[in-house]
Amino acid sequence: MPERSAHSMLSKFIGIGSIGFLIDASILTLLVNAGGMGVVKARAISFAFAVTATWYLNRKWTFTVSERASKGSEYARYLAVQTIGAAINLAVYLVVLHIYPVLAGIPVIPLAMGSAVALAFNFIASRYWVFKERLPE
Numbered sequence: 001m002p003e004r005s006a007h008s009m010l011s012k013f014i015g016i017g018s019i020g021f022l023i024d025a026s027i028l029t030l031l032v033n034a035g036g037m038g039v040v041k042a043r044a045i046s047f048a049f050a051v052t053a054t055w056y057l058n059r060k061w062t063f064t065v066s067e068r069a070s071k072g073s074e075y076a077r078y079l080a081v082q083t084i085g086a087a088i089n090l091a092v093y094l095v096v097l098h099i100y101p102v103l104a105g106i107p108v109i110p111l112a113m114g115s116a117v118a119l120a121f122n123f124i125a126s127r128y129w130v131f132k133e134r135l136p137e
Helices: 002-034 039-062 071-099 101-105 108-130
Strands: none
Touching: 002 039, 002 108, 039 071, 071 101, 071 108
16 A cells, blocks of 8 residues: 555645646746846745745645644755755756757757656655655555
């Protein structure tokens, strides 16, 4: 049964990540296009909103954390994991483009590869480090 539980958690994690992407993209677009904000500052703000939303949703829906768990330290761990995951995503993207420069014309392929590696890291780190005080499965 643990495999089914892990599969269920991964499916929820991916779904919540998709919600996070929509939040991130929407706020980024709004701040840049309607707010006239620079892309770097807007990206920092949109990332913060997306991370906060996905932390809350994963806490409540994916990992079902004990209410005794420290929300502050848990959020700090989640933010650290998401930041490292974003760096992993970018690093894989750049390495793939370096090894296969022809993919510069199809950047979605290295983007997908970076996203897959970062997703694996984010899920494992979230499951075993961020949300370590889960309720029994």
